[in-house]
Amino acid sequence: MAGAVARRLDAGFFARSALDGARDLIGCVFLLDGVGGRIVETEAYREHDPCCHAFRGRTPRNSTLFGPPGFLYVYFVYGIHFCCTIVCEPEGAAAGVLLRALEPLQGLERMAARRGTSDPRLLCSGPGRLAQALGVGREHDGLTVQEGSASVYPREGAKPRVLATPRIGVGGDERPWRFVDADSRFLSRPLPRALRS
DNA sequence: CCAGTGATTCTCT
DNA sequence: GAGAATCACTGGC
16 A cells, blocks of 8 residues: 555445444544544444434434435534534435544544543543544534545454444443444443453 | 533423 | 423543
């Protein structure tokens, strides 16, 4: 690959099931304005899924989810945090992949300044932390990842060992729609004991 | 463990 | 249009 510029993931990658997208994004690299890292934890949210923001229909807040795939859906939760989702599935399906944790690779100083810590394991390990470290805000809602400042690049090297677990914080829904790189030290919480290697 | 934070949406008028 | 309930979490005990 010497001299070659890595090619971004294109719309085709995101125009599939959010479950496949969430699984295959593990190991890919997410960047915003040159800051980001390797995706190690994701969750899928799908149409007809009570946990999905789109479940109760379209509102001004969630309208990006109803648009075409390959765009960022950014929203504010708990009065404190932003979260960053990539819209998946063909337009109208209202599904997406929540980015929950990155292994920081680029722009570490800017992340540390925004987060108030330089501990690499506290920079992007959790959806709110990730958004804060990358400077994600309301203005990024509706931004494409296919060109411009937000981008996703295919993984390089060995395929990570991906495990599926129930999603975090969705009360009682046990569907294994959270995906993690089982060997990453940068997850938002440790793997259940039963799944550790 | 659990308090805090505030936008969004729901449920009445 | 107002008041209440909800919420894909974090940080400090």
